[in-house]
Amino acid sequence: MDWSKTLVKEEINFEADKKGRKLSYAAAIREALELAMTSDERVFIMGQGVDDPVGMFGITLDLHKKYGQERVFDTPLSENALTGVAIGAAVAGMRPVYMHNRPDFLLLAMDQIVNHAAKWSYMFGGSVRAPLVIWACVGRGWGGAAQHTQTLQGLFMHIPGLRLVMPTTPYDAKGLLITGIADNNPVIILEHRWLLRQSGYVPEGLYSIPFGCGVVRRQGKDITIVAISYMVVEALGAARELEKQGIDAEVIDPRTLRPLDEAIILESVKKTGRLVVADTGWKTGGVGAEITALVAEKGFEYLKAPVRRVTTLDIPTPASDVLEAKFYTGKADIIVSCSEIMEKKVTK
Amino acid sequence: MKSIKVTSPIVFSVCRGDIPKELLREFYRTMFWIQKVELKINELYHEDEMKTPVHLCLGQEAVAAGVCLNLNANDYVFTNHRGHGHYIAKGGNIKAMVAEFYNRETGCSRGRGGSMHLVDTAVGLLGSSSIVGGGIPLATGAALASVLRKDNRVSLAFFGDAAIEEGVIYESINFAMLKKLPVVYVCENNLYSVFSHLSKRQAQDDIYRRFIGLDIPIYRVDGNNVVAVYRAAKKAIAQARDGGGPSFIECRTYRLKDHHGTGSGVEVGYRSQEEVDEWVARCPVKNYERFLLEQRLLTAVEIKQFTDAVDREVEGVFNFAHASPLPREDEVLDYLYQ
Numbered sequence: 046m047d048w049s050k051t052l053v054k055e056e057i058n059f060e061a062d063k064k065g066r067k068l069s070y071a072a073a074i075r076e077a078l079e080l081a082m083t084s085d086e087r088v089f090i091m092g093q094g095v096d097d098p099v100g101m102f103g104i105t106l107d108l109h110k111k112y113g114q115e116r117v118f119d120t121p122l123s124e125n126a127l128t129g130v131a132i133g134a135a136v137a138g139m140r141p142v143y144m145h146n147r148p149d150f151l152l153l154a155m156d157q158i159v160n161h162a163a164k165w166s167y168m169f170g171g172s173v174r175a176p177l178v179i180w181a182c183v184g185r186g187w188g189g190a191a192q193h194t195q196t197l198q199g200l201f202m203h204i205p206g207l208r209l210v211m212p213t214t215p216y217d218a219k220g221l222l223i224t225g226i227a228d229n230n231p232v233i234i235l236e237h238r239w240l241l242r243q244s245g246y247v248p249e250g251l252y253s254i255p256f257g258c259g260v261v262r263r264q265g266k267d268i269t270i271v272a273i274s275y276m277v278v279e280a281l282g283a284a285r286e287l288e289k290q291g292i293d294a295e296v297i298d299p300r301t302l303r304p305l306d307e308a309i310i311l312e313s314v315k316k317t318g319r320l321v322v323a324d325t326g327w328k329t330g331g332v333g334a335e336i337t338a339l340v341a342e343k344g345f346e347y348l349k350a351p352v353r354r355v356t357t358l359d360i361p362t363p364a365s366d367v368l369e370a371k372f373y374t375g376k377a378d379i380i381v382s383c384s385e386i387m388e389k390k391v392t393k
Numbered sequence: 394m395k396s397i398k399v400t401s402p403i404v405f406s407v408c409r410g411d412i413p414k415e416l417l418r419e420f421y422r423t424m425f426w427i428q429k430v431e432l433k434i435n436e437l438y439h440e441d442e443m444k445t446p447v448h449l450c451l452g453q454e455a456v457a458a459g460v461c462l463n464l465n466a467n468d469y470v471f472t473n474h475r476g477h478g479h480y481i482a483k484g485g486n487i488k489a490m491v492a493e494f495y496n497r498e499t500g501c502s503r504g505r506g507g508s509m510h511l512v513d514t515a516v517g518l519l520g521s522s523s524i525v526g527g528g529i530p531l532a533t534g535a536a537l538a539s540v541l542r543k544d545n546r547v548s549l550a551f552f553g554d555a556a557i558e559e560g561v562i563y564e565s566i567n568f569a570m571l572k573k574l575p576v577v578y579v580c581e582n583n584l585y586s587v588f589s590h591l592s593k594r595q596a597q598d599d600i601y602r603r604f605i606g607l608d609i610p611i612y613r614v615d616g617n618n619v620v621a622v623y624r625a626a627k628k629a630i631a632q633a634r635d636g637g638g639p640s641f642i643e644c645r646t647y648r649l650k651d652h653h654g655t656g657s658g659v660e661v662g663y664r665s666q667e668e669v670d671e672w673v674a675r676c677p678v679k680n681y682e683r684f685l686l687e688q689r690l691l692t693a694v695e696i697k698q699f700t701d702a703v704d705r706e707v708e709g710v711f712n713f714a715h716a717s718p719l720p721r722e723d724e725v726l727d728y729l730y731q
Contacts, residue, residue, distance in 0.1 A: 089541060115541060121571070126530040126564030133534020133548075136519050137469060139541060141534075156561075160524045161531065169512040170503025171728035173520055206729055229731040 068247040070240055071103040073215035077222040078105065078142065080251050082112050085140060088226060089116040091131065092144030092180075101144055102182065102241055124150050128157035128179070132231075135177040136165060140226055145181040148235055149195045154179075162231035163206030178225045182236040183274070183325065186369070191361035198273065198324070199331035201233050202302045208232040208256055209303040211274040215245040217300055220254035227253060237275040237325065257304035261313070265295035268319040268383050271310055271336055272296055276323040276355070276375075283379035292387055302332060310336065311344045318349035321382045323374075328356040353382035403675060405620045405684045412623065416462065417690055420619045423458040424678045425700060427478040429707050430487065434477075434494065435655045442715065443494040445507035450478040452617075452649035455677035456581050457482035459622025460549065460642075463630045464517075469535040469548040471528035472521040474509040475581075475648070479551050480521075485513040491710050497717035504720040505728065517546075525586075526552060526559035529578065533565045536576035536639075547633045548576045555586035557600050566607050566639065575633035577626065578641045581616060587652040588663040601643040609641050616644030617677040647672040 068076065081088045090105055096119050100106030109117035120127045124145075131141040145151060151158065158179070165175040184194045201209045208230055212218040218236065225232035262277055263284050272280035277298045284294040295313050299306050314320050320340050322333040333354035340352065355378045363369055407417065431449045438447060450457070457478035464470070464483065472479040480490055486501060493500030494508050502510050509523035519535060522528040532550035539546040556562055557580065569576050582600055584591050591598065601613045610632065612625035622644055629640035649672060651658050658664045685691045691699075 121564065121568055123560075123564030123568065126533070126561045126568060129527070129530020129561065129565070130534035130537055130568060133471070133519075133531035133536075134538040134541075135534070136531065137535040137538035137548075139538045156524060156527065157530065161522060161527055165520060166731050167728045168502065168506050168510045169520055169728075170500070170505045171731060172502070172512050172514055174731045208730075 065246050065248060067244050068215055069244045070215045070218055070242065073219040073245075073247045074104045074222055074236075075106065075108070076247070077219040077226075078108060079111070081140075081142075081223060081226045082108070082116065084251060085226070087138065087140040088142065089134075089139065090142045090144065091118055091120050091127065093120055093122060093146070095119060095144055101146070105144065124153035125157050128154035129161065131177045131179070132157060132162045132165065132175045135175045136173050140176055142178045142180060142226060145179070147184055147193055147195075148181040148197045149192050151179065151181055151197065158207070158231070158233075159204055163204050166230065167206060174229050175231050176229045178222070178232045178234060180222075180234045180236070182238055182241065184238050185275075185373070188364040188366070189362065190364040194362040196235070196324075196326035196357070198235055198302055199326050201235075202332055202335060206231065207303055208301065210234040210256070210301045212236065212300060213240060213274060213277045213298050215243060215247050217254060219247055220252050221256075221300065223251055224253040224256060228256070235274070239275050240278070254300070256301045257306050258301070259297055259299040259306035259309040261295060261309070262298050263294065263296040265293040265317065267293045267317055268295065268321065268387065269310070269313040269317045270294050270296050270321045270323055270379060270383070272298060272323040273302070273332055274325050276325055279375040280323050280379055282376040283383065286376070286380055287383055290384070292383060294383060305336075305339075307339060307343070310340065311347075314340050314344045315347045318347055319386050320348070321353045321355060321379060321386070323355040323379050326356060327359050328354055329359050331356060350386040353386055355379050355382055401615070403615060403618045403677075403680045405618065405681065407620060407688075412620070414690055417685070419462060420458050420623065421678075421681055421685055421691065422699065423462060423482050424454040424619060424681065426487075426703060427454045427457060427481045428678050429700075429703050430481065430491070430710075431477060433707050433711060435650070437711065438655050443508070444496055445494055445509075446653040447494065447508045448475040448477075448653045449650040449655070450475050450648065452672060452676065453581055453583060453646045454478055455619035455622055455681070456551075456579065456616045456644045456646060459619040460551075460579055460626040462623065463626045464547065464549065466516050468546050469517045469519055469532065469539075470551070471519060471532040471535070471548070472511070472551040473525070473528055473553065473556075474521070474523040475553065476511050476521040476551065477508070480511045480513065480518060483513075483518055484516040485511065485518050486515070488710050488713050489513065492714040492717050495714040495717065496719065497714060498720045499714070499717040503728070526556035526561045528552065529556060529562050530565045532578075533569050533574060533576050536569065536574035536633075537572065539575055540572065545634060546575065547630050548574075549579060549630075550576065551579050551581060553586065554580060554582040554584065554591055554600060555594065556580065557603060558594060563604075566604055566609055566641065569639040570607050570609055573636065573638035575636070576639045577629045577633055578639065579626070580641070580643045581646055582643055583646050583648040585648065585652070585658075585664075588658070588661065590663075601641065604641055609639055612640065612642045614642065614644055616646030617675050617680070619677060619681055646677075647675070649673060
C-alpha cells in the first residue's frame with residue numbers, strides 16, 4: 046500500500062471561501078521554490094532525492110530540469126557535513142534550501158545547526174550571517190514508528206539564533222517559504238505529512254508572510270486553543286463540536302514558533318480567560334510548555350481556569366496502529382480538555 | 394611519503410630557485426609576527442585582562458605562513474580554536490584580533506566571540522569554530538558557493554589531528570571529491586588533543602592514509618618547514634583554482650604550549666621536558682632565520698631592524714586593545730538575528 050495515500054484525511058480549505066486559484070499544498074511550496082530560484086540566482090536546492098522521479102513529494106519535481114543540476118542536486122546522506130556545506134555556502138553569500146524527507150534526520154546535523162548556523166551571526170558580532178532554509182516534513186502513520194515520525198519543534202524552539210516555521214495552509218506554506226529564503230538567518234521549516242495533500246487558495250507570484258505573525262483561524266469568546274501545524278485541523282474540528290455544546294472556541298495558529306506572536310495569544314486569552322495548547326509534539330519541555338508558561342508569566346491575571354496541553358504521549362512513536370491511536374491526540378482530546386476547564390474555575 | 398621523525402633536521406630546499414627571494418623573506422616576517430603576538434599573549438595572560446581561553450600556536454607558525462602566503466585576499470579560510478596564526482597569515486586585522494582577546498567592542502567579533510571565534514570578512518576569514526572539525530564542512534560549502542558563482546576563489550579549512558576522529562571530515566571530503574570543489578583541507582597534526590597523545594586516540598599514526606580510498610590528492614609535509622608547507626600548499630591551491638578539485642595536506646608539527654594557556658605540559662605531566670626540548674630545537678621560526686642568514690637572504694642588521702619594528706607595533710596593538718571600550722550591556726541581545 047502506498048504510504049502517502051493512507052495518510053490523507055478529510056480535506057481542509059481554510060481559504061476555500063476566497064476567490065482565486067486553488068493549488069495543492071505541494072504545488073504551493075514548489076511554486077515558492079520556483080519563484081525564488083527565478084528571481085534570485087543565489088538560491089539553490091539540495092537534499093536527498095530532490096532531483097529524483099518523485100521529487101520530494103512533488104515539491105521539487107523537475108526543478109533540476111529547469112534550473113540545472115548545479116542548482117538542484119542530490120546529496121550524500123552525510124547530514125551533518127551537508128548542513129555545514131549549506132551554512133558555508135550561505136556565509137559565502139548564497140541562499141541554500143536544504144530539504145529532508147523527515148526531521149528525524151536533522152538530529153544527525155544538530156552540531157552544524159545548533160553549534161554553527163544558530164551562532165554564526167551572534168558569535169562574530171554580526172559581521173557574518175548564515176541565511177539558509179532547512180526544510181523537513183513530519184511523518185505520521187502506517188507504522189512509521191519511532192524514527193520516522195518525530196516532531197522536534199520543541200528542540201529547535203529552544204535554540205536562540207534559529208527561526209522556526211510550522212505552516213498549516215498552502216497559502217502560508219508558500220508565503221512563509223519565500224520569507225524564509227529571503228530572511229538573513231537560519232530558518233527551519235517543519236511541515237506535516239498530513240497537510241501535504243491539502244489544497245487551498247494560493248495567489249500567484251511572489252508574496253511573503255512576516256515571521257512572528259499568527260492568525261486567528263476561528264473567532265470565539267469562551268476558550269483559546271493555540272494549535273500547532275496539523276493540530277490546527279484537529280482544533281477546528283473540535284471547535285465545531287464544542288459549538289454544539291455551547292462552547293465558543295477561538296483557534297490561534299502561530300505559524301512561526303521562533304519568533305512567536307505572543308501578542309495574538311495574550312490578546313485572545315485576555316478575551317476568553319482559558320487556554321488549551323494543542324501540539325503535534327511531546328509534552329515535557331515542549332512547545333505547549335513554552336506557550337502555557339508565556340501565558341502564566343504575562344497573562345496570569347486573565348486566566349479563569351487552569352491551562353491544558355494536548356500533546357502526544359511522552360514515549361517514542363509506536364508502530365502498531367492500536368498503540369499509535371493511543372499515542373496521538375486530536376479532536377476528541379481537545380474537546381475533553383476544553384470541556385474540563387470550562388467547568389473548572391480558579392479561585393484567586 | 395616517509396614518516397617524519399621528531400629528531401630529523403629541517404632541510405629548506407630552495408635550490409631550484411622557484412620561490413622568489415622576496416617571498417622567502419615574507420615567510421619569515423609572517424612567522425615572526427605570529428610568534429611575537431603569541432609571545433606577547435604568553436607574557437601578559439597572567440594579568441587576567443584577556444578573559445578568554447587562548448590556544449597559542451607557538452611552534453606551528455610555519456603551517457599558517459606556508460599555506461596562507463599562497464592565497465589571494467578574497468580566498469576563503471575557515472579555522473579552528475587555535476587560529477591566531479591563520480588569522481595573521483591571511484592578513485586579518487591584528488588590532489581587532491587582540492581587542493577580541495580583551496573582550497572589547499573594537500574586537501573583530503565585538504567581544505561576542507573571544508579568542509576562539511575570529512573573523513575578518515575583508516580578507517575572506519569567514520569565521521572559526523571551536524567544535525573540533527566544525528569548520529571543515531563550512532569551507533567545503535564556501536567552495537560550493539564559488540563553483541556556483543564561478544568566482545575562481547579557493548576555500549581552505551585548517552584543523553587539528555583530532556578532527557580526523559570526527560565523521561564530518563570523511564563526509565566533507567567525499568562531497569568535495571564528488572563535486573570537485575576548490576577546497577584544500579589542511580591538517581595540523583600537533584600530536585595532542587588537550588592532554589591526549591595521538592597514539593591514545595587513533596588506531597594508526599599516519600593520518601594522511603585515512604583518505605586514500607577517496608582518491609583525494611594527499612600531501613604530507615614537515616609542518617615546521619615553511620618551505621615544504623608552501624610547496625605542498627602551492628600545488629594543492631593551484632589545482633583547486635584550476636578546477637582540479639580538493640586536496641588534503643597533513644602537516645606534522647607540535648604545539649609548544651598547553652592546549653590552552655601558557656603552560657608547556659611538563660608541569661601537568663602529560664609529556665616530558667625532553668620531548669618539548671626536542672621540538673623547541675625544531676622551532677620553525679628560529680631554524681628558518683638561521684637558514685636566511687646562511688643564504689644571505691637577510692642580514693643580521695635587517696632582521697634586527699624588522700624585529701624591533703614589529704616589537705613596537707605589537708606594543709601599539711596591545712595598548713589599543715587595552716584602551717578600547719568594552720561592549721555596552723544594553724547591547725547584549727544585538728546580532729542574534731540580522
